[in-house]
Amino acid sequence: MNILEKERHLKELEEKINKLGNRRIVRKLKEEVENYKKTEMIKLTAWDRVLLARHPNRPRAMAYINYMCPDFMELHGDRLYSDDRSIIGGIGSIDGMPFTIIAQQKGSSLEENLERNFAMPHPEGYRKALRLMQQAEKFKRPIITIIDTPGAYPGIGAEERGQGQAIANNLLAMSNLTVPVIAVVIGEGGSGGALALGFANKVLMLENSIYSILSPEGYASILWKDSSKSKEAAEAMKLTAYDLEEFNIIDGIIKEPLGGAHFDKETTFFETKRALLNEYFKLRRLSGTELHYQRNNKVRNFGFLQRFNYDNLGGIKR
Amino acid sequence: MNNISKALQNRKKVKEKIKILYDEGSYIKAQKADVPKGLYEKCPKCNNSINKKTNIENDYICKHCGNHFRMRAIDRIKYIIDDDTFVEKGIGYITLNPLFQDGYEEKIASYKKKTSLDEAYIYGYGKISGEPCVIGVMDSYFLMGSMGSVVGEKVAKTFEYAIYKKLPVVIFTASGGARMQEGIFSLMQMAKTSAAVAKHSNMGLLYVSVLTHPTTGGVTASFATLGDIILAEPNALIGFAGPRVIKQTINQDLPEGFQKSEFLLEKGFLDQVVHRKELKPTLGKILSLHRGDRR
Numbered sequence: 001m002n003i004l005e006k007e008r009h010l011k012e013l014e015e016k017i018n019k020l021g022n023r024r025i026v027r028k029l030k031e032e033v034e035n036y037k038k039t040e041m042i043k044l045t046a047w048d049r050v051l052l053a054r055h056p057n058r059p060r061a062m063a064y065i066n067y068m069c070p071d072f073m074e075l076h077g078d079r080l081y082s083d084d085r086s087i088i089g090g091i092g093s094i095d096g097m098p099f100t101i102i103a104q105q106k107g108s109s110l111e112e113n114l115e116r117n118f119a120m121p122h123p124e125g126y127r128k129a130l131r132l133m134q135q136a137e138k139f140k141r142p143i144i145t146i147i148d149t150p151g152a153y154p155g156i157g158a159e160e161r162g163q164g165q166a167i168a169n170n171l172l173a174m175s176n177l178t179v180p181v182i183a184v185v186i187g188e189g190g191s192g193g194a195l196a197l198g199f200a201n202k203v204l205m206l207e208n209s210i211y212s213i214l215s216p217e218g219y220a221s222i223l224w225k226d227s228s229k230s231k232e233a234a235e236a237m238k239l240t241a242y243d244l245e246e247f248n249i250i251d252g253i254i255k256e257p258l259g260g261a262h263f264d265k266e267t268t269f270f271e272t273k274r275a276l277l278n279e280y281f282k283l284r285r286l287s288g289t290e291l292h293y294q295r296n297n298k299v300r301n302f303g304f305l306q307r308f309n310y311d312n313l314g315g316i317k318r
Numbered sequence: 319m320n321n322i323s324k325a326l327q328n329r330k331k332v333k334e335k336i337k338i339l340y341d342e343g344s345y346i347k348a349q350k351a352d353v354p355k356g357l358y359e360k361c362p363k364c365n366n367s368i369n370k371k372t373n374i375e376n377d378y379i380c381k382h383c384g385n386h387f388r389m390r391a392i393d394r395i396k397y398i399i400d401d402d403t404f405v406e407k408g409i410g411y412i413t414l415n416p417l418f419q420d421g422y423e424e425k426i427a428s429y430k431k432k433t434s435l436d437e438a439y440i441y442g443y444g445k446i447s448g449e450p451c452v453i454g455v456m457d458s459y460f461l462m463g464s465m466g467s468v469v470g471e472k473v474a475k476t477f478e479y480a481i482y483k484k485l486p487v488v489i490f491t492a493s494g495g496a497r498m499q500e501g502i503f504s505l506m507q508m509a510k511t512s513a514a515v516a517k518h519s520n521m522g523l524l525y526v527s528v529l530t531h532p533t534t535g536g537v538t539a540s541f542a543t544l545g546d547i548i549l550a551e552p553n554a555l556i557g558f559a560g561p562r563v564i565k566q567t568i569n570q571d572l573p574e575g576f577q578k579s580e581f582l583l584e585k586g587f588l589d590q591v592v593h594r595k596e597l598k599p600t601l602g603k604i605l606s607l608h609r610g611d612r613r
């Protein structure tokens with residue numbers, strides 16, 4: 001039974017219990033349900049976390065922004081082609097401190113999802129992000145990026161306008177920034193489309209979010225030629241926050257309430273804000289050069305390899 | 319035995335090892351073994367059969383339609399770099415299996431044997447038409463030239479070596495993208511290589527990237543498209559998402575010539591499309607125009 005089935009099952013149970021008249025029995029049964037939740041809902045497999053990361057009720061980036069900075073002002077357009085609705089960018093203050101916030105926004109209904117292109121950005125979205133990051137650099141404003149995307153959009157228009165080049169330029173520009181950059185993955189972090197906003201001083205992840213090179217379905221169909229094996233793929237890919245923290249790819253995990261972020265949105269928002277500010281206060285002490293060095297040094301050490309150094313022998317003539 | 323003599327002995331052993339690893343003969347043998355049997359092969363573009371021997375002499379260009387075949391990294395270096403000037407750097411990396419994928423180590427070992435390379439990328443010092451530079455070449459015959467931890471590390475090292483020597487960098491890309499088997503580590507190589515390019519660029523040094531067939535995925539979205547000058551070979555597939563993925567997503571046939579280098583030139587993402595025979599003089603010209611002592 002995966003987490004969604006458990007969730008549905010619990011809901012049905014609760015409805016049935018509420019229909020019962022006897023108060024004492026209701027109370028007793030409710031207690032049992034709570035106990036069941038406490039024991040069963042914390043046993044999450046990687047695939048459960050994938051399902052939670054894609055949960056239709058999961059809070060979206062805009063909700064986090066509205067909670068954290070009530071005075072958020074959205075800035076539109078990449079000044080080159082158009083405005084991509086799947087990336088939200090703007091400025092706002094968190095507890096009185098100004099931030100530039102760039103976020104990938106999924107929709108909560110089909111209509112909104114169509115408008116937001118299921119949070120799959122086009123090149124103009126990344127160019128808008130780039131513009132806002134350079135603006136933040138000019139005004140020495142710290143940057144928060146919120147990542148929630150299945151990946152960059154693979155389409156004709158996106159390729160015509162240079163999807164790869166847009167992402168590459170973002171990475172190059174983010175490497176050169178001298179302001180604090182904090183990234184937080186709130187749902188899906190899919191491949192290059194997520195990394196284009198994820199090259200940060202500190203990367204945080206919500207407990208039930210995922211960050212991977214491609215979707216488990218894609219992984220299963222490419223490597224195992226069988227897209228139905230996505231459950232096993234999710235397990236094998238090591239895409240959960242806990243795995244990535246072990247690999248030192250991310251810097252921190254933000255705890256979610258029991259059963260996922262959608263069960264208690266306020267708490268999730270509060271924890272996220274606290275974690276972000278916590279990291280920001282640490283980064284604020286560093287100078288621009290130190291921030292630049294820290295960010296680049298961090299990615300320089302990413303990789304899993306061994307080396308026997310032959311270079312001191314002067315290389316090899318072919 | 320003291321430490322110094324121990325070290326010296328080790329050094330001797332290593333040198334012998336290198337000789338075995340990088341024996342010229344073993345490479346030629348590997349090449350012969352990899353090419354499918356038979357004297358003729360079919361050109362994928364014009365369907366004419368061509369003699370393999372003349373094809374190799376013709377720098378892997380179809381004599382009927384001018385289609386550029388894929389080229390091995392070592393052939394590429396022999397073709398582009400002046401004779402006896404190439405010194406390979408960054409040897410001795412060992413690819414590990416971070417996600418404990420079944421069969422990944424065996425796969426790597428078999429590709430190592432087939433191509434006599436230790437990874438899908440080699441780099442080193444060399445001269446192009448007398449101009450010194452650091453050259454890096456990806457080999458699409460090694461697991462589709464995919465970028466894993468080792469390739470990313472070597473690309474980053476390429477730029478660091480060039481910064482140390484104050485030299486321009488020329489990179490030939492040919493890759494299917496990030497390596498799936500290494501998961502998130504491959505993805506992070508995109509950031510790593512881009513950061514290396516930024517560092518090199520901030521030193522005021524030149525980076526020329528030459529895109530060859532095929533350059534897709536994570537490589538396109540990182541160092542391949544960050545060159546100061548971006549060249550491409552004719553009719554090369556260059557793009558972020560592969561054509562199959564796009565076709566699946568939009569449920570439509572793709573227009574002809576989509577994601578080919580001529581298409582990208584038209585859309586303004588390339589500086590030039592250069593025929594393989596003109597590649598060496600073009601690179602020589604670019605490098606000589608950027609030579610430091612002229613400034």
